[in-house]
Amino acid sequence: xxxxxxxxxxxxxxxxxxxxxxxxxxxxxxxxxxxxxxxxxxxxxxxxxxxxxxxxxxxxxxxxxxxxxxxxxxxxxxxxxxxxxxxxxxxxxxxxxxxxxxxxxxxxxxxxxxxxxxxxxxxxxxxxxxxxxxxxxxxxxxxxxxxxxxxxxxxxxxxxxxxxxxxxxxxxxxxxxxxxxxxxxxxxxxxxxxxxxxxxxxxxxxxxxxxxxxxxxxxxxxxxxxxxxxxxxxxxxxxxxxxxxxxxxxxxxxxxxxxxxxxxxxxxxxxxxxxxxxxxxxxxxxxxxxxxxxxxxxxxxxxxxxxxxxxxxxxxxxxxxxxxxxxxxxxxxxxxxxxxxxxxxxxxxxxxxxxxxxxxxxxxxxxxxxxxxxxxxxxxxxxxxxxxxxxxxxxxxxxxxxxxxxxxxxxxxxxxxxxxxxxxxxxxxxxxxxxxxxxxxxxxxxxxxxxxxxxxxxxxxx
Ligand code: ADP
Ligand code: MG
Numbered sequence: 317x318x319x320x321x322x323x324x325x326x327x328x329x330x331x332x333x334x335x336x337x338x339x340x341x342x343x344x345x346x347x348x349x350x351x352x353x354x355x356x357x358x359x360x361x362x363x364x365x366x367x368x369x370x371x372x373x374x375x376x377x378x379x380x381x382x383x384x385x386x387x388x389x390x391x392x393x394x395x396x397x398x399x400x401x402x403x404x405x406x407x408x409x410x411x412x413x414x415x416x417x418x419x420x421x422x423x424x425x426x427x428x429x430x431x432x433x434x435x436x437x438x439x440x441x442x443x444x445x446x447x448x449x450x451x452x453x454x455x456x457x458x459x460x461x462x463x464x465x466x467x468x469x470x471x472x473x474x475x476x477x478x479x480x481x482x483x484x485x486x487x488x489x490x491x492x493x494x495x496x497x498x499x500x501x502x503x504x505x506x507x508x509x510x511x512x513x514x515x516x517x518x519x520x521x522x523x524x525x526x527x528x529x530x531x532x533x534x535x536x537x538x539x540x541x542x543x544x545x546x547x548x549x550x551x552x553x554x555x556x557x558x559x560x561x562x563x564x565x566x567x568x569x570x571x572x573x574x575x576x577x578x579x580x581x582x583x584x585x586x587x588x589x590x591x592x593x594x595x596x597x598x599x600x601x602x603x604x605x606x607x608x609x610x611x612x613x614x615x616x617x618x619x620x621x622x623x624x625x626x627x628x629x630x631x632x633x634x635x636x637x638x639x640x641x642x643x644x645x646x647x648x649x650x651x652x653x654x655x656x657x658x659x660x661x662x663x664x665x666x667x668x669x670x671x672x673x674x675x676x677x678x679x680x681x682x683x684x685x686x687x688x689x690x691x692x693x694x695x696x697x698x699x700x701x702x703x704x705x706x707x708x709x710x711x712x713x714x715x716x717x718x719x720x721x722x723x724x725x726x727x728x729x730x731x732x733x734x735x736x737x738x739x740x741x742x743x744x745x746x747x748x749x750x751x752x753x754x755x756x757x758x759x760x761x762x763x764x765x766x767x768x769x770x771x772x773x774x775x776x777x778x
Contacts, residue, residue, distance in 0.1 A: 323622035327678060330614055333580040334689040338744055340576060341696040345745070347574040348700025352567065357551045363573055367566040368550070369516045369542065370469040371770060372558035375524040377403045379772040382448050384506065385764045386435060386495075389461025389514050390479065390537040391415060393431065395438040396764040397446055400772055403525060409446070410764065411438050424486035428498035436504045454506040455775055457767030460491055461514035461538070463568050469510050469774050478570060479538045479605055482591050510770040513566040514724070514763040515542035520564075520770050521762030522722025529720045531701050532759070535694060535734075536725030538596070539603040541569045543701050569697055570599030577601065578689060582613040589636065598697070602690040604727035608644040609637050610686045615679065624675070625668050632666045639665060645731045648683035655680065684733070691734045695741035702746075702754070710749050722759040729758060 348364075355366030385396040392412050399407040413434050419427045439454070448454055462481065466472035471492050477483065486494065492508045499506055512520070519532035519542050531543035547553060547563045583601055586609060587593055590600070600606045616633050618624035625633070632638055643661050650657035655676040662668040662679070671679075698721060702708040707719045728735055743751045772778075 319622050319624075323618045323624045323678065326614070326618050326622060327681065330580060330582070330682070331685050334578050334685050336578060336689055336692040336696075336741075340578065341692055341699070341741060341745060343576040344574060344693060344696040345699035345703060347576055348569070348572060348697055349703045351572060351574075352700065352704045355567075356545070356549065356565070359552055361552075363571050365463055365475070365566075365568040365571065367463065367513070367568060368466060368553060369513065369564040369566050370466050371510075371512065371516055371520065371564040372547065372560050372562055373773060374544070374564070375520050375766075375769040375773065377524065379524075379769050381772055381775070381777075382446055382454075383509075383768040383771045383775075384435070384439070384454055384456040385459060385517075385767040385771065386431065386456060387459040387461075387514065387517075387761075387764050387767070388415075388431065389459065393434075394761070394764055395435050396768060397438070397442070398765060398768040399446060400769065406765065407446075408765065409441075410761075420480060421482045424483050424489060424494060425498070427483060427486070428494045429501065432495065432498035432502055432504060435499070435506070436502055439504065439506075452777060455509040455771050456506050457510045457512060457517070457769070457771035458492065458495060458508050459512050459514050459517045459763050459767040461534070461540070463566075463571075464491060464511065464513065466511065469770070470508055472511055476592070476595070478592060478596050478599065480591065507776065509772075509774045509776065510767060512763075512767050512770055513540070513542060515540045516564050516566055517763030517766035517770070518542070518722050518724045518759055519544070519766065521764070521766030522720070522757065522759045524765065524769055526720055526722075526757065528718040528755075529722050529757070530705065530707065531698075531719075532722040532724070532762075533694070533698060533728075533756075534725045535603065535723065535728040537603060537605045539570050539599050539694070539725070539727075540567065541697065541701060542566045543705065545705070567701075570596045570603070572697070573597040577693070582610050582617070586610060586613060598693070602694055604641040604725070604731075606641075607686050607690055607727075608639040608641040611644050611679075611682050612636075612639040614682050614686075615639075618678075624678075625671075630666055630668050633668070641727065642730065644683050644686070645734070648680060648687060648731075648733055650680065687731065687734045688737045691737035692741040695738050695745060698742065698756075699745050707754075708746065708750065710753060716753070718753050718755060720755045720757050722762055723756050724759050724762055729760065 354362035355364035522529035
């Protein structure tokens, strides 16, 4: 009928606009490299903040002692206690706590009181073998996965919130001060020795076990990347050149945007309706917080303009963020011949029943389009980094030089088709030889260990 044809028009147009042929990915990668240069040249020089992490030495393997870490940056936060005794001799204990949603959009003090309280409970479970030497103070590596303008390894002010957090009175505050004050309020004696972005933590954790790690990428609720830059390639760095000659840069690549990005009307409306319009455009087309929501918006248009689900538009389909990326992923991976999983998800989440197999196939195709675009653009972003540091090609005499990207995040870990599309794009972009030397390594919760390692190397007792 005419309605089905209309729905197909919407689908085809969406697919066209989401196209990521190799030539386009190269343009995106080149734009990423250009913006990296601009962000390193001056503060405010680019959408890419290219934040200086004050980490100029990555873990050596000699780190020793008992340290705490705290990871705040998504819907959950983790507290971690590690005993470091050299590579392969690490004892980890951790606990994960979900953040009450009202605290994500409330007051600064309330959030930090909650965090300090949970940390104190965790400290209280310290066993015999996890005690720090008498007379010393516990030390903590604080992984805080939002843009922070650092003033030192253990201090920095919040630039802005992302990923659904919006606590106005925290913007501009020093997050280490806020955490320290909250710990003091409840009498928890602990020093924050390192403040790190999760990308920087993941890079540190990855390097600890693999010296070829040169960058870290997060593909989870949000997305971001960090990499090791030559200190003398950072014009905006006013300080002394570090002895190592290197500096880890937190790119904040989620805020990347470029005229080359394949954006659609759905991305525009999602952005307009978001807590942070105009910001984090790359993140909004790539990361786990948004992929399912893009799918919902496409299906909603098909429902409204082509009566795809019948004469009335399903009520639930009109609810923002009701379709989560893990559910999208489950539908996308549905391998049953009659797409049972899709049918179940539609029923359970959207209260849509009586879909035909043909309709369910269309829904899978929407998932495929959204996931593939995100995955291929992520690969282009990585190519941008490799180009910036001259690792995108194999150089004479360095035929066996490996470049390892430490990867973390639930999207990459659990969304198999996303991960595979990303690897395919990476191989296409690099070519056979170079792609043999580029390895993406899943570093599951490497950022917690990384933060503890950085707390150790910046310990007051070192
Ligand atoms: P965070 O990014 O919040 O620190 P994670 O790295 O664990 O936490 O990533 C969680 C995100 O990963 C979720 O918000 C979701 O978008 C995505 N995710 C989790 N499980 C799946 C899944 N099975 N399929 C697709 N995406 C998933
Ligand atoms: Mg995380």
